[in-house]
Amino acid sequence: MPSSFTLSPQDRVLVFAPHPDDEALGCGGLIQQAVALGAQVRVIFQTDGDNNPWPQRYVEQRWTIDASCRQRWGERRRLEAVRSLQTLGLQADAAVFFGLPDQGLTGLWQQKDAQALGLHVSELQTFRPTLLVVPSQDDNHPDHGASYDLIQEAMRRAGMDLPQWAYLIHRRWFCPEAAGLTLQLTLRQKARKLAAIECHETQLFLSSSRFCAYARDQEIFIPSNTA
Secondary structure, eight states: OOOOOOOOTTOEEEEEESSTTHHHHHHHHHHHHHHHHTOEEEEEEEEOOOOOHHHHHHHHTOSOOOHHHHHHHHHHHHHHHHHHHHHTTOOGGGEEEEEEOTTOHHHHHHTTOHHHHHHHHHHHHHHOOSEEEEEOTTOSSHHHHHHHHHHHHHHHHHTOOOOEEEEOOSSOOSSGGGSSEEEEOOHHHHHHHHHHHHTOHHHHHHHHHHHHTTOOSEEEEEEEOOO
16 A cells, blocks of 8 residues: 655545544644645535534533534534634635534435435535545444445445545554555644644543544555545
8 A cells, every 4th residue: 555645736635524523633634734735625524513412411511412402512513623624724614514413424324315415426526626535434433434435425426436545533553554645744733733633622521632642643544546
């Protein structure tokens, strides 16, 4: 597998994040380097991360989380996502929110949900990316694996076959040095990635150490469909 990292100012990078925070955890360094080159970057947040009850219970000091509570939590997480992208060097309008059900992407994929797939196809056809940055199909979180599957089906329906770099969050790399494509971060990029992660305040109340540990010296991607 290739180990070098290459982008150009002519690239159009479309990042898919199943939840707000995945963009910073999985590819905060890549986003920074693409922006620095002058490449166009857009980030698709497939869900608002609103079905995330334990941090919400802790923060709001309530046990029962109803639909209105989840909506309020999702709105808060959208704001965090925008701040994260701005920290990484993007404008607020680089964010696109699909508002699909958190913890529900697997069901949408299994049903081949027309609305969900239509959103994905529309973004592919409108933005015309040269590179997709996607969750890994091997990620242990079901939304991440289903996100990957939805993207593949959307590409098929759009008649596209695009290079993809997949990031893995909810699983340890068994052999990081041989896992695929390695992106080295500078100290400044690492610091900005950490600052972007810290924008997701709702997620840090119970998981600060785990989240901040993703601000490492490297980001690793699994390349595929490199036609």
